[in-house]
Structures are given as structure tokens and as C-alpha cells.
Amino acid sequence: xxxxxxxFMEKDDAIVDIEDRGYQFGDGVYEFIRVYDGxxxxxxxxxxxxxxxxxxxxxALPYPLEDITRNLKQLVEKNGLLNGYxxxxxxxGVAPRAHHFPGSASxxxxxxxxxxxxxxxxxxxxxxxxxxxxxxxxxxxIKSLNLLPNVLAKQLAKKHGxxxxxxxxxxxxxxxxxxxxxxxxxxxxxxxxxxxxILNGITRIGVLEMARENGFxxxxxxxxxxxxxxxxxxxxxxxxxxxxxVVQVDQTQIGSGQPGRVxxxxxxxFEHRIALNSGGN
Ligand code: PDD
Numbered sequence: 001x002x003x004x005x006x007x008f009m010e011k012d013d014a015i016v017d018i019e020d021r022g023y024q025f026g027d028g029v030y031e032f033i034r035v036y037d038g039x040x041x042x043x044x045x046x047x048x049x050x051x052x053x054x055x056x057x058x059x060a061l062p063y064p065l066e067d068i069t070r071n072l073k074q075l076v077e078k079n080g081l082l083n084g085y086x087x088x089x090x091x092x093g094v095a096p097r098a099h100h101f102p103g104s105a106s107x108x109x110x111x112x113x114x115x116x117x118x119x120x121x122x123x124x125x126x127x128x129x130x131x132x133x134x135x136x137x138x139x140x141x142i143k144s145l146n147l148l149p150n151v152l153a154k155q156l157a158k159k160h161g162x163x164x165x166x167x168x169x170x171x172x173x174x175x176x177x178x179x180x181x182x183x184x185x186x187x188x189x190x191x192x193x194x195x196x197x198i199l200n201g202i203t204r205i206g207v208l209e210m211a212r213e214n215g216f217x218x219x220x221x222x223x224x225x226x227x228x229x230x231x232x233x234x235x236x237x238x239x240x241x242x243x244x245x246v247v248q249v250d251q252t253q254i255g256s257g258q259p260g261r262v263x264x265x266x267x268x269x270f271e272h273r274i275a276l277n278s279g280g281n
Contacts, residue, residue, distance in 0.1 A: 029143055139196055183228050192221075229250075243266050
């Protein structure tokens with residue numbers, strides 16, 4: 001079952017209009033939400049970010065956020081989803097093709113679920129990443145449907161046998177193609193500050209809370225590619241990859257080439273949060 005505006009229907013019965021502005025212009029926003037043991041993880045933060053992304057592009061929500069939240073939870077139930085994701089997107093709707101906002105179109109919400117296991121292998125052993133120039137626009141804070149630079153960066157990583165592309169604007173590391181990036185040096189965790197150049201990751205918010213709870217100092221300041229390559233630990237975070245160690249960047253081994261101690265500590269704290277989440281709805 002999928003969610004189409006307010007209604008639930010079979011996936012095969014849903015019809016996307018070829019003049020939907022999401023399809024033609026990427027004119028819309030989305031969220032990707034984790035479900036653990038049948039319970040949505042960080043649901044409130046995800047829907048608040050969806051609302052904020054919509055606001056930033058002057059996109060009206062198709063109906064109130066509380067109802068959207070309730071429908072997304074129902075979608076999980078209707079599909080009997082235990083472990084996986086919700087993908088939800090809102091587009092500016094259907095109108096004859098013209099760049100400016102249409103006068104009459106109504107926003108369209110589409111959401112569906114994907115069954116998926118947790119990325120245990122990668123979070124246990126770590127991944128390799130490549131470096132690539134960040135060629136995106138200057139509103140990366142908006143979780144918009146326009147993902148072509150991210151798609152190209154991820155494909156380049158795949159071509160090199162890597163799982164993530166770490167992007168940089170000039171010398172400065174911004175974020176991954178679908179993750180936030182951190183380095184650890186002498187028990188201090190560094191990550192790019194929240195501004196228009198990165199997405200305010202929901203996993204990032206939680207990880208920085210857990211870092212502080214565990215007594216680590218957090219410095220939200222941009223760091224350079226050279227600093228990244230010489231640091232003790234690197235990790236990425238995202239809804240899909242959770243907290244994932246990066247043990248090699250391009251040809252450079254990071255630290256000992258094994259997941260680092262601080263990364264491990266944060267992963268343990270994260271497990272605790274997932275366990276707590278599974279207790280409620
Ligand atoms: N992407 N930065 C970018 C560019 C991202 O696309 C993502 C997530 C993140 C991490 O955000 P969060 O912790 O809220 O998942 C950072 C999702 C997973 C995606 O597009 O599939």
C-alpha cells in the first residue's frame with residue numbers, strides 16, 4: 001500500500017501525471033525515515049524538517065502536518081513494516097509546464113515503504129570513501145528533490161568501489177553525497193556547521209546530543225580535506241547508514257584503518273536510543 005495525498009491504495013493503482021512539477025522540475029521536497037521494529041525513528045524531527053523544507057520553497061503542505069504524521073505511521077502499519085524506511089515526498093502538483101509557480105496547482109504527497117535490514121556489515125567494519133568537488137547549489141539545507149549532483153557523486157564513488165563520496169567546496173569538506181561527515185581528533189568531534197551548505201541531518205542532531213552526553217567536545221566548524229586525511233577517526237551519519245566509520249578516503253588510510261574508539265562509543269549510544277524508540281510509538 002502507498003499513501004497518495006490522503007488516501008491509501010495499491011502501488012500499481014497510483015498514477016503519476018507527466019506534468020507533475022516534481023517529475024518535470026524536481027519542484028518538491030522529501031523525507032526518508034527509518035523504521036525499527038515497526039516504530040518510526042525520530043518521526044517528529046523528520047516531519048518538522050519536511051515542513052521547514054516546504055516553507056523554504058514556498059510550498060504549501062497538502063494538509064496539516066499532524067495528519068501527515070498520522071498517515072505515515074498508518075502506512076507503516078498497513079504494510080506490516082518492521083524494519084525499513086518510509087520515503088515521503090511533496091511536489092508542487094500538476095500544471096501545464098512553465099517555470100514560475102502555477103496559480104492553481106495543489107501540492108501532491110506520495111509516500112511508500114521499503115523493507116530493509118540495518119547496514120550491520122558496513123557499520124561494523126567501516127567503509128571506503130572518495131573525495132569529490134561539491135558542485136551543488138547554495139541551498140543544500142533544503143531537502144529538495146534535485147539530487148543530480150548527489151547522484152553523480154555517489155555513482156563516482158561506486159565506480160571506485162567505495163560506498164560514499166565526501167564532498168568539498170574548494171579545500172573545505174561539506175558533507176557526503178547522502179550523509180553528514182565528521183572527524184575526530186584528541187576526543188574532539190568536528191563537523192561542518194549548520195548553514196546553507198549542508199543538510200541538517202536528523203541523525204546528526206541525535207549524534208551531537210549523544211556526543212555531548214558522553215562527554216565529548218563537539219566543534220561545529222568546517223575542516224579541510226587535508227585535516228580530514230590526517231585525522232584519527234572519520235565517520236558519516238545518515239538515516240540509511242546510521243553511524244558508519246570511514247576507514248579509507250581515496251588512497252589514504254584513516255587512523256589505524258579500523259573503526260575508531262569514539263565512533264564505537266557513539267554507535268553504542270545509538271543502539272540504546274533505538275532500543276528506547278522500539279518501546280514507544
Ligand atoms: N539522505 N546530507 C545529505 C546530502 C543527505 O542526503 C542526507 C540523507 C544526510 C543525512 O540526513 P539524515 O540523517 O536526516 O538522514 C545528509 C537520505 C538518507 C537520502 O536522501 O536517502
